[in-house]
Amino acid sequence: MQRKRPLRMTHTATNHQSATGIFVPKELKPLKILIINGPNINFLGIREKNIYGKTSYNEICDYLHEEGEKLELDIDIVQSNIEGELVNYIQDAYGKYDGIIINPAAYTHYSIAILDALKAVGIPAIEVHISNVHAREEFRKVSVTAPACIGQIAGFGIYGYIMAMEGLIHRNIDI
Numbered sequence: 001m002q003r004k005r006p007l008r009m010t011h012t013a014t015n016h017q018s019a020t021g022i023f024v025p026k027e028l029k030p031l032k033i034l035i036i037n038g039p040n041i042n043f044l045g046i047r048e049k050n051i052y053g054k055t056s057y058n059e060i061c062d063y064l065h066e067e068g069e070k071l072e073l074d075i076d077i078v079q080s081n082i083e084g085e086l087v088n089y090i091q092d093a094y095g096k097y098d099g100i101i102i103n104p105a106a107y108t109h110y111s112i113a114i115l116d117a118l119k120a121v122g123i124p125a126i127e128v129h130i131s132n133v134h135a136r137e138e139f140r141k142v143s144v145t146a147p148a149c150i151g152q153i154a155g156f157g158i159y160g161y162i163m164a165m166e167g168l169i170h171r172n173i174d175i
Helices: 057-070 081-090 105-109 112-121 158-175
Strands: 005-008 026-029 034-035 074-079 099-103 126-127 151-154
Touching: 005 105, 034 057, 057 074, 057 099, 057 158, 081 112, 099 112, 099 158, 112 126, 126 158
Parallel strands: 034 074, 034 099, 099 126, 126 151
Antiparallel strands: 005 026
16 A cells, blocks of 8 residues: 655646646645654754653654655754743744644643644644653643644653654545
């Protein structure tokens, strides 16, 4: 069985309507996905290796780019320790990206600003956590940002990001 390619319609001036009035795009491009990482994610491979593993943040970014290419996705990755910068990344994604994969890290538990930004842009988003937040401290079990997302993935290590990529692909195909 051949897998459908994760493509999106590009609305440009070269598009036209068919004789039946159906919009027909002349060009299809790969899905464009923004991966947003929150505070301390840049210290992966350094902090709490027993929870987050030994792989460095740069190695993880390289891995995500490689896996994104295999899935024929156009991936951009950003990280900030500052809540307002994460909000800016989300807002700047409006009109440019087909999906967001976000690991808000500690902001998961209290950032109404990130919740509101995700709701405002209306881009399908998936929340990812490397550790199983539901098997940790009580405060980690609460996500104020998840209600703005189409799903949440936790506990699968960095593979959770790949699961999120695949989820966005399948959501796009099913639409």
